[in-house]
Amino acid sequence: MFTAMHSLSWTFTAPDIKHRCRLPDEPVNSSYWMNPIVSKDIPLKEECKDFINLNDCSYETCHYRSSNSCSNGYIYDTSHVTYSAIHRWDIVCDKTIWRAFIQSAYYIGQMVGSIVFGKYGDKYGRKKMYFMALCLQIFAGSSSAFANNLIIFGLLRFLLGVSHPGLFMIAIIMMMELIGPSKRRLPATISGTSFSIGEILLGVFAYFFRDYRHLQLIIGVPPLIFLSYYWLVGESIRWLVTKxxxxxxxxxxxxxxxxxxxxxxxxxxxxxxxxxxxxxxxxxxKTKDYGYLDLFKTPKLCKRSLISFFCWPVVSMIFYGVSMKPDFLGGDPYMTFIIGGFMEIPALLLVFFTVNKIGRKPLLAGGYLVSAGCMIISQLLSHYQTHWIINLILYAIVKASITCVYTTIYTFTPELFPTVIRNSAMGLCSTFSRTGAILASYVSFWLVTQYGNIFMVIPFAILSSIAGLLVLLCLPETVGTPLLETIEELENGEKRTKLLTTEE
Structure with a gap:
């Protein structure tokens, strides 16, 4: 839950806030953002341009506005957010792109964490790496509330990102290696539900705590209680056997x-x-230490790796893109964010009850294609006046569909790879997925703001369609099959069975 909160907290830590240039001699802590006189004389589209004192130049040579940034600082609308990172570090106007930089730092951290925890989780064990990640999250999460510099805050976001795969990915792998084929739907469903609950709670906390420092403490300190799990949770038995x-x-x-x-x-x-x-x-x-290059040394393993490395960043881009910009189709950001979190739960239940009956591929391909279709429909409807309920429904369907994909892919991908290299494969998949999340940061926090929703909707829809077709046509169904142990079983074992016919 807390991993979900940290991954999306920047949405409320640095929201879109109305602002204008501060007038000369105006109090820095003005409690209003626009009084009637100022609102009459200052067009909102000019909110990033400074005022010129007519005493400093002749009327003929002075322009009403200069093109310089606000030299006297800014006045912000505090009616919705009391104090945010935007207020503290003036992340507006020519600094707007810093919103994308800071969020992308989190996902760059996830890339690093995926490599580190993926490789060393296979080498030194799942449990050690998990609790190292937990300690890192506690430190970086609680420290974020006290960061007095934007660079330091960005570094702490980076460290939070490093901890993410060590907690989320390894927890799923440990659960999957503990249970049999008929129960392998449980880990991804449980983790997905926890993530959704974390999203909902983040929206609720952000609604009631409008000071970002309080929000950071609320989501940063409670994970301390999970350190007690060190004495309750054992190492992966399957990993111990391979060693x-x-x-x-x-x-x-x-x-x-x-x-x-x-x-x-x-x-x-x-x-x-x-x-x-x-x-x-x-x-x-099994005692050999396998590396990332081993994922490309045999034909079937290489094929599965390449397709996985494309599908993961696509689902990550869409999921985080629509989560970080919950109002991109309109509506109140708090309500839309919370509803989006709630909509993930029916999607998770759908996966839980159907993934063993209809298989992994229909849910994966269907989720990709449905989300693509809804985004295209939303773009077509944007040319007409539509009720906000329609936009909310489309957003909810996109969120539910891509949640189906995200949940299923966490079940499907570990089943594609043998135990000796499974954690490394998942780590590299998670690494590639962060490229999608990084791109989503710039799309949601910068491109959409500057140029409109079309720069988010169309690329997302095209990539989602391609990913759906790749899953449908190029990957095997894994439902009901035992987990592979070695690379030899993958390359040779399938020739003795007809369970995975699409690979033949």
């Missing part, structure tokens, strides 16, 4: 057996199937 750490795996299994009142054979690791048809030893391969 031949059988004694540790056996202790965890016996703990689970005691709770579930079941049994496991003594020395169960001796019964593992360690040989392939060509006489090589799989267990030996």
């Amino acid at each position: 031949k750490r059988y004694n540790e795996a056996d202790k965890l299994l016996k703990r689970g057996v005691k709770i579930n009142k079941s049994q496991i054979p003594e020395d169960w690791w001796l019964t593992l199937d360690t040989d392939t048809d060509d006489g090589t030893t799989i267990i030996d391969n």
Whole structure:
């Protein structure tokens, strides 16, 4: 939940705020933003141009307005937001692009975190990396409220981004490696629901706490309680087995057996199937440290990797783009943001109840294509006067559809890759997805503001359509299949089964 809050908090920390240049000798802390005299003489479209004193030049040579930025500072509308990062650091006019810079710093951090936690989660274990990420989030999240410099604030946003994949991605992988094929829909659904609840709570907190410093403390300090999980959560048993750490795996299994009142054979690791048809030893391969380049060394693995590396940034771009700009189709930003969060929950339930029945591919491809269609419809309707309810419905459908994609892709992608390289594959997918989120930052916080919604809607719709077709035509269905353990199983094992026919 708190990861979701941090990832989208900039939406309310630095919202669009009406402003104008401060008049000479006007109090800096003026409680109004536009009095009747000023509003009569200052067109709102000129809000970034300074005033010229007629005593400093002749009437003939003076223009009503200069093209200089506001040398006396700014006066802001405080009727909706009491104090924000916009107020504190004057992120308006020629500094507007800093809104995109700061948010993109978070996603650049996610790229770094995806690489670091993806690789070292496979090497040193899921649990260690998870709690390192948690400590980083607590430090950076709570410190953001006290940052007195925009650069420092941006650095803290970067560190928050680094922690994101270490928490969200590793938690899903640990759950998936703990359960059987019929239950693999649970991790992504649980994580997605937590993310949605985090969005809703962020909207509610932002509505009641209009000072960004208070908002940062509310979402930054409570994760301290999750440090207690270190003594409650064990390492991934599947990961321990791949590293031949059988004694540790056996202790965890016996703990689970005691709770579930079941049994496991003594020395169960001796019964593992360690040989392939060509006489090589799989267990030996599992102890090898695989790197990112191994994702491209075999044909099927390379194909799956390349398609995944395209689909992930597309879903990330659309999800974060519409989340960061909830009012891009009109409406109150708080209400639209909260409704968007609520709409994710039915989408998550849809995935939960259908992903094992109709498969992963229909939900993925369908979500991409439906969201693309709704965005195109919204752009066509923008030429006509439409009721705000229609815009809200279209926004809700886009949010629900892309949530279906995001939830399903977290189930689908780990199933495409073997255990020995799964965490690395997920880490690299998450890294590529951040390029989409970074682009979404500039689209939502800069391009849409400067040039209009068409620069958001059309590119999103085209990319979403391409991703949907790639999933539909080029990837296998994985529902009901056991998780692959080695690269050899992926390249050779499928030739002995007809479960994954689209790869043949």
